[in-house]
Amino acid sequence: MTHLKLRRSFATLPAALAALALCASGARGQNQASGTPPQKPAEDVVRVETELVQTDVMVFDKQGKFVEGLGREQFEVRVDGRVVPVAFFERVVAGGAGEGAARAGSGAVAPATPDAGGARARVRHVAFFLDDVHLSADSLQRVRKSVGQFVENDMGPNDSVLIATATGQLGFLQQFTDDKGVLRVALARLAYKPFIVRDSEQVPMTEYQAIKVDAGDRDAISQFAALLLAQTNPPATPVGVGPPAGGSIYSKPTGGQQIGMTREQAEHMVRERAQWIIKQTSDYSLGTLTALESLMRGSAEFPGRKLIFFISDGFYLNDRNTGFGDKLKQITDAALRAGVVIYSIDARGLVGDTDAGSNRSDSVGKLSRVNVGELSASQDPLNALAGDTGGRALLNSGQFDAALHSALEETSNYYRVAWKPEAEEQKGGAFKRVEVSVVGRPELTVRLPRGYMASLAAGLSDKAKSRTTAAAPVEKGSGAKDAVADLRGAITSAVPKRALPVTLSASFVDVPGSGPVLTSSVQVGTDSLDYGADGHQPASIDIIGVVLNDQGKPAANFKTRLGVTPLPADATSAAERPGVIYNYRAPLAPGLYQIRAAARDAGGGQVGSATRWIEIPNLSKRQLSLSSLLLGGHQVGGAKAGDAPQVQFSVDRRFPRSTRLDFIAFIYNAARASGGGPV
Structure with a gap:
């Protein structure tokens, strides 16, 4: 369930369609750019905000199967026992196009009609x-x-x-x-x-028994008190013939005094022990x-x-x-x-x-x-x-694998309903109990989150607004501090930023005399860069990256700025993707590493980021190992006469169907079989 703001935008002027030009892929550190997209005319936008609370609902029949075909009018929603009208409704398939739209974090909302087009599969x-x-x-x-x-x-x-x-x-x-x-x-x-948790007493008391003692269970209290008395109080000495303790026959025992612990004291100690x-x-x-x-x-x-x-x-x-x-x-x-x-x-x-x-x-x-x-x-x-x-x-089942499969199947289909918290008591206060039922179908089982803390709604709405603002185009003229903050925020974010297309690949090869060398390749899309008011000015991209070991500590880092010059729209074929590539190489010890990279359009302010893991094997163990698989290598310009040609491998690993795909990999610690044949 999410407390959110539904935003509707109405454009008073028609939006111009931007023609995206293509550019050639770049070599290491080389700047190559896309053609200039036409500038969009200014738009007058009217925003209407509506606060909604939404929840996901699963409905099952008596056989445990998900019930399809239910409509908005069949659901009744109650908040603290009061019926509220359903303001938003949709059917969602986990991993489908409509699932992520309503939960871009906490503050987005799905469209009333889910996108049925060819959206990419969601995670x-x-x-x-x-x-x-x-x-x-x-x-x-x-x-x-x-x-x-x-x-x-x-x-x-x-x-x-x-x-x-x-x-x-x-x-x-x-x-x-x-x-x-x-x-x-x-x-x-x-x-x-x-x-x-065990105390030092001879007779152990379990946590559950301690809870029963603390709740006043007489069986538990009396039993542990009796055991404590038996341990601390000496048994009574049998009375013999003659005066007590060798004294006069007329001497009397001390009146009413008990040696040792009383039952009341024992029960008090038992309660203190339970509370500890x-x-x-x-x-x-x-x-x-x-x-x-x-x-x-x-x-x-x-x-x-x-x-x-x-x-x-x-x-x-x-x-x-x-x-x-x-x-x-x-x-x-x-x-x-x-x-x-x-x-x-x-x-x-x-x-x-x-x-x-x-x-x-x-x-x-x-x-x-x-x-x-x-x-x-x-x-x-x-x-x-x-x-x-x-x-x-x-x-109470030993079928762990079956339980996993059952849960994955059950959660793959659900309905999403939302309502407007019109009453003031629904906007503030404590925990709000939510109930959803299917009208006229009492035999159905409805499962959903049972409530929410309404007192936190305002904070969530602020988060929703901040997320929506962050997704909007960044105003030009951001200062250096803003640029640094944008890049740091992107590189530390758990979720990749998508305003600027960024793709990251990581590979390693073992270099004789140097050991393993990691290559981090960052590809940045250039079709949406800011090329100035006329669309023909050079653009700049700031790139930062860090290599972290499996403990989260930095092992290497990089930082650069690439200049991008716009090219004519007909300079490349339609099969090529516009972008530039930056390669960073660093020698590293064997181990597991995570590479994080972020890029920012210096003019437009758009930010993108990506993350990649790589494991570098320890070749000194003399075990058969394979380098990273390098795909789609092609020679790029810039090499002087007599120098070895520069080869750039694919970063995004996307190729036209008609492409002849080449690959390179290195085998380490290979040995012939005992029979002398090939490995």
């Missing part, structure tokens, strides 16, 4: 959030295997996947990527983190929920719907002075605003009692009665997180 974002605070070693191993199978067998070319943990142990690798090699490295680095355990475990659990909320709010930058698998062995929601209830509402609100649906998975699979060992010293069965409901209580957070965001809790 499907899937995140695996591993609650490593509450995962056993066995569970972590099963999760690692199952997620690895998804990456190798089910991850498609349009999938962007993230693996994150509650403790953040993966660090820089916790980011969305379509590179399977990065995900393999992340999975290999997952380590078991034991977070077990709850405090420690609650801190761990709140840390998990805080990390999940941070992931959701960060994912708001990415367009379209996001699917998060919350994987845990379960924990307990004790809302007595711990704030779990408020934290769950904040998580739900964060998920709604980012377009996230959560499917939670119990990594334990089929389980029974969660801690049967805690029932020792329980001869009368009091702790057995206390432990009834322990398993279901540990699954309450999984149910709450999934149910409150429109997802589903996948519990």
Whole structure:
């Protein structure tokens, strides 16, 4: 669900169609440009803003199949029990053209009629959030295997996947990527983190038993108090013949004084012990929920719907002075605003009692009665997180792979409805409960996010406005500080900037005597550059880049400015794409690297960025290795007589169908087979 502003623009003058000219691709550091597009006439624009709140709705029949063909008039929306009219409605297919349009981060809105044209396939974002605070070693191993199978067998070319943990142990690798090699490295680095709270008492008290004690359960309190009394109070000495303690036969024992601890004191100590355990475990659990909320709010930058698998062995929601209830509402609100649906998975699979060992010293069965409901209580957070965001809790099943496929299929189809919060009480205040039903179809199951924090609506509207403004053409005459800020913002953004077309490729070869050398190639489209008022003035492009290792630390960086001279429109063929290419080379040690690059039109202010991963193998291990695959090499001008020709390989790897495609690759550490034949 997103609180947003619907913007409609009405042009009072017809917009001129800009004829885009083509230019030749450039060589390393060489400037080549596109033809000059005609300047657009000024337009008078009237903007109408309408605040809407939207939510994604999934509707299933009794067989669990998505219900097609529903219309706007069939949906009834209630906010805090009050019926509100549906102001916007559409049917969405995940990965389709209409999905990302309404969620360009948090502040865009989809058109009433989704684009049915040949739009490019949109990215499907899937995140695996591993609650490593509450995962056993066995569970972590099963999760690692199952997620690895998804990456190798089910991850498609349009999938962007993230693996994150509650403790953040993966660090820089916790980011969305379509590179399977990065995900393999992340999975290999997952380590078991034991977070077990145990006190020093001889008879252990589990977290669930501590919660029961804190809630006043008499069986739990009396049993632990009795065990404490047995440990601290000495057994009564049998009364013998003769005077007590060797004194006079007429001497009397001390009246009414008890040696040791009273039951009231024991119960008080048991309660204090339980509160200490709850405090420690609650801190761990709140840390998990805080990390999940941070992931959701960060994912708001990415367009379209996001699917998060919350994987845990379960924990307990004790809302007595711990704030779990408020934290769950904040998580739900964060998920709604980012377009996230959560499917939670119990990594334990089929389980029974969660801690049967805690029932020792329980001869009368009091702790057995206390432990009834322990398993279901540990699954309450999984149910709450999934149910409150429109997802589903996948519990008590060992079929991890089947659960993943089921969730991916269920979330691929949904309806989007939006309404205008006309009443003042809907624009402010606390958590707003949202209900959606299909009129006259009570047998259908409707799943959706269950509410939002209306008090945060104003802040979200400001974010929507800032995103819309950023997407608009940048005014000319920006100062140097603005240029630096634009480039830094683009290169650090999790989502690539698209105002200026930027493509990045990375390759490596092993140079004898030098070792591995990385080549980062940045291609910038030049058809939309600012060529001055007459369209014939030279343009300039500022390019910056950084190479980061797998810890997120800089290993190399580059910065340059390219001058671009406009060429006649007929200077190139229609098959060539207008643009310039800049190549940066740096020797690097073996390892995993991420290259980030950003470019800015110095005159127009448009900014674009791109990111690429590359893994450089360690050739000293004498293992068979292959260099990067270099495609579409062609000789470019600029070489002097007698010098070796310069070759530029393709950056965007887009070729006409009739192209004869050449490629080059280098094989390292090749050896003949034992029989003496070829490798």
